[in-house]
Amino acid sequence: xxxxxxxxxxxxQPGGSLRLSCAASGFTFSVNSLSxxxxxxxxxxxxxxxxxxxxxxxxxxxxxxGRFTISRxxxxxxxxxxxxxxxxxxxxxxxxxxxxxxxNWGQGTQVTVSS
Numbered sequence: 001x002x003x004x005x006x007x008x009x010x011x012x013q014p015g016g017s018l019r020l021s022c023a024a025s026g027f028t029f030s031v032n033s034l035s036x037x038x039x040x041x042x043x044x045x046x047x048x049x050x051x052x053x054x055x056x057x058x059x060x061x062x063x064x065x066g067r068f069t070i071s072r073x074x075x076x077x078x079x080x081x082x083x084x085x086x087x088x089x090x091x092x093x094x095x096x097x098x099x100x101x102x103x104n105w106g107q108g109t110q111v112t113v114s115s
Contacts, residue, residue: 002026004096004106011112012086020081020109022096030074035099036081038092039108049081050099063089086113 008020024034033052039045049060049070058070069082079096093108 002098002101002103004103006094006096006106006109009094009109009111011114013115014087014113016086016113017082017084018086018111020083020094020111022079022081022106024077024079024096027098029077032098033100034070034072034079034096036070036079037095037097038090038111039095040092045095047099048094051079083111086111088113 003025005023006020008018010018012018031053033050035050036048037045038048047061048064049058049068051058051070051072055072060068067083067085070079071082072079081094083090091111091113093110095105095108097103097105
């Protein structure tokens with residue numbers, strides 16, 4: 001059974017940084033691309049960043065380009081999202097998932113950017 005467990009969210013001031021983690025299980029992690037998504041209440045989930053299986057190919061949504069960095073550790077079956085220069089509009093629940101599969105979502109981790 002595919003599972004995702006996101007962690008690392010919290011309350012941070014504008015301009016601050018956070019590092020999110022997502023531990024995945026139930027599939028062969030090292031051969032799958034992984035993505036981070038975010039969602040605010042009443043809105044659709046948006047793609048934030050994607051990393052390819054080897055960790056070299058990365059892509060970002062325009063609204064996080066230059067501020068967020070996605071990475072992965074295939075030995076730990078974990079994908080990360082380093083977030084810096086955080087803005088209030090980055091406030092959301094963050095989720096990870098394989099972009100090519102309709103896996104069940106994890107519980108997500110809440111990020112709140114506020115002074």
